Amino acid sequence: MWAQGNQYLTAEASQKLVAKRGASAEAKIAVSIQPGFHVNSNTPNDAYLIPLKLTWTSGGALEAGTVIFPKPQMEKYEFSDKPLSVFTGDLDLIAKFKVPAGASQGPGIMLGKLRYQACNSNSCFPPKTVEVRLSYQVQ
Amino acid sequence: MSALRQGTVVLTGFLLGCVIYGCSPVKAVKAASLKPNGERHAAPDFALKDADGKTVRLSDYKGKVVLLDFWATYCGPCKIEIPWFMDFERKHKDQGFSVLGVDMDDEGWDAVKPFVNDVGINYRIVVGNDSTADMFGGIEALPTTFLIDRAGKIAAVHVGLTSKSEFENAIEQLLQTPAHGGGIIEGRARPAGGSGRVSLPAELVGAR
Numbered sequence: 001m002w003a004q005g006n007q008y009l010t011a012e013a014s015q016k017l018v019a020k021r022g023a024s025a026e027a028k029i030a031v032s033i034q035p036g037f038h039v040n041s042n043t044p045n046d047a048y049l050i051p052l053k054l055t056w057t058s059g060g061a062l063e064a065g066t067v068i069f070p071k072p073q074m075e076k077y078e079f080s081d082k083p084l085s086v087f088t089g090d091l092d093l094i095a096k097f098k099v100p101a102g103a104s105q106g107p108g109i110m111l112g113k114l115r116y117q118a119c120n121s122n123s124c125f126p127p128k129t130v131e132v133r134l135s136y137q138v139q
Numbered sequence: 140m141s142a143l144r145q146g147t148v149v150l151t152g153f154l155l156g157c158v159i160y161g162c163s164p165v166k167a168v169k170a171a172s173l174k175p176n177g178e179r180h181a182a183p184d185f186a187l188k189d190a191d192g193k194t195v196r197l198s199d200y201k202g203k204v205v206l207l208d209f210w211a212t213y214c215g216p217c218k219i220e221i222p223w224f225m226d227f228e229r230k231h232k233d234q235g236f237s238v239l240g241v242d243m244d245d246e247g248w249d250a251v252k253p254f255v256n257d258v259g260i261n262y263r264i265v266v267g268n269d270s271t272a273d274m275f276g277g278i279e280a281l282p283t284t285f286l287i288d289r290a291g292k293i294a295a296v297h298v299g300l301t302s303k304s305e306f307e308n309a310i311e312q313l314l315q316t317p318a319h320g321g322g323i324i325e326g327r328a329r330p331a332g333g334s335g336r337v338s339l340p341a342e343l344v345g346a347r
Contacts, residue, residue, distance in 0.1 A: 006279065048212045048213055048250075048254060049213055050213050079216040079218070079219045079300055119214070119215060119216070122299035122300040123214075123280035123282070123299040123300070124211070124213065124214035124215060124216060124217070124280070125279060125280060125281070126211070126279075127213070127245065
């Protein structure tokens with residue numbers, strides 16, 4: 001609903017993914033959250049909170065698998081009576097893929113969306129999405 | 140000390156007190172966040188649906204002091220303020236005061252109804268949209284709370300978690316002030332803090 005407006009984090013693939021046909025592969029997605037802000041983790045401890053979620057929207061030649069998130073921080077904020085499961089600062093997500101045996105060799109791009117919801121110590125901001133681009137090479 | 144001299148001292152003290160603290164018989168209330176009358180702009184009108192599907196317009200509240208709260212169910216700071224607003228609604232509703240919550244969840248009522256039931260919110264909630272946010276200057280941070288005076292003018296804007304006492308003091312001060320001139324802009328909207336005028340979105344005009 002909301003216009004995307006300001007973003008409170010960036011996300012990009014650390015390097016080009018090189019994968020062999022018929023094999024599994026994983027890519028590191030570097031996420032950097034602006035100082036003073038936090039985002040809910042992938043497993044927020046309140047039903048009303050919106051989790052950090054990475055989805056691949058354009059498959060390319062790769063089959064998207066699970067996404068591994070780092071261990072969340074449990075942080076206490078003035079506005080919450082219990083510590084919240086959040087991420088702050090820099091973190092890496094590991095995105096797993098499978099390369100079909102019949103995949104075409106050569107380069108390609110996977111497009112993904114990272115949805116997050118950020119807050120600072122006294123305000124929250126509407127959920128936003130950043131695009132994640134992953135370049136790959138199938139060998 | 141003669142009775143005359145004693146009386147003069149008492150009178151001088153009283154006048155000095157008046158100069159410093161004011162002579163109004165009404166208890167002085169400090170509400171530093173309230174804009175002076177001359178700096179207040181008319182609140183833009185809107186037409187949004189409440190939980191029963193009934194259209195609610197801000198102009199319906201003309202003559203009342205309104206606490207207009209933009210919030211969402213995922214907003215932790217909003218959840219701190221909501222019980223305060225419930226208190227204010229209970230305490231001041233018979234004095235011409237109302238709280239109106241504008242929920243900004245993307246999922247609309249699917250997200251809001253369970254929350255409202257869980258918390259037992261005792262004031263009216265409507266579901267807002269981008270147009271509503273734009274009318275009020277493009278709301279980004281939640282909570283954003285507007286205090287609207289009896290004349291329908293925006294007397295204060297609070298972005299982010301604010302103290303209960305600051306709201307309380309401002310509400311009490313606004314309730315002491317009778318309505319006068321101006322009012323909610325119907326059909327045309329001026330963003331809070333902005334000088335330009337913004338046309339009311341067509342769907343709202345159509346709904347009026």
